[in-house]
Amino acid sequence: MIRKSVTLFPLFLLAGCPGPGDRLPDKVPAQVTLSGNNVCITYPVTPGDYITSVQIGSEQNDFVYDVFNDKPVHPARNQCLPVFGYHFKPNKNYTLYYGLNNKEYDFRKLIHAAFVIPENSSANTDKNNQQK
Template identity: 30%
Template sequence: MRKLLFIAAALLLSGCPGPGDYYHPDYPAQVTIKDNKPCVTVQPEGDEEVYAIHIYEMAGMAREKLFIPKSYTVRADECLDIAAYPFRLDTAYVFSVVLSSEKKFKKKRFPWGRGFVTRFRLSEGAHGLQVEEVEPEPPNWNLPARSSDEFGLISPEQQ
């Protein structure tokens, strides 16, 4: 009896996997140059709409901008609306976008959203602006945690 009680206690304390515990990987986003500006495209499914866009400068991941646009539908061949972001040359960026489905949310189907990520650097080339995909940097665990002062929010009114 004690062994059974011990096993039950261990399971309760460690937790059991449930619908909220599943790992959902990020999907790849594509970045190209269109009209001499970066153009990020994703592959939406069904009624998915753009929910949020995060743009990080990769060096230390210290600066982050969060675009929370009014939800809009995007097609697979259409550039995401990022014209308001001041991209700089020779800076590596991590670009993340979350698409969400209102139908899945209302039906309580998990996951109701999917994330897309790409990492790139912009540079000036012989024929104009060029984009180069970059690999993620390993984390530096010796850095202190970020403060909330380093987080910037760009609302649709500022765009």
């Protein structure tokens, strides 16, 4: 019995225990639409929301990752989120995350979407999709 306790104790020390400080961020689903050649990413904006990071990538290892805590993006209801110059190509699987914060939230959240651009589309982004 003591031997089992001695063996398990270091395992729990290394693995940690789930608790209030050890949680995964809540995911907020994003809506992705293709309008002309533009990818538009939206989500249900709550007043006071601000975005402090972005990660967009595909299975081809072409990705964008940026953290901008000093100059957060303040999203507006019914407007596309910025894609920071990322060019989407047809027939690729894309996953994106935006780090979402709000003074009303206890914990940071992640805006999340996974999607594929249809084959007959060329979804390069333009200035209408860029917000700084």
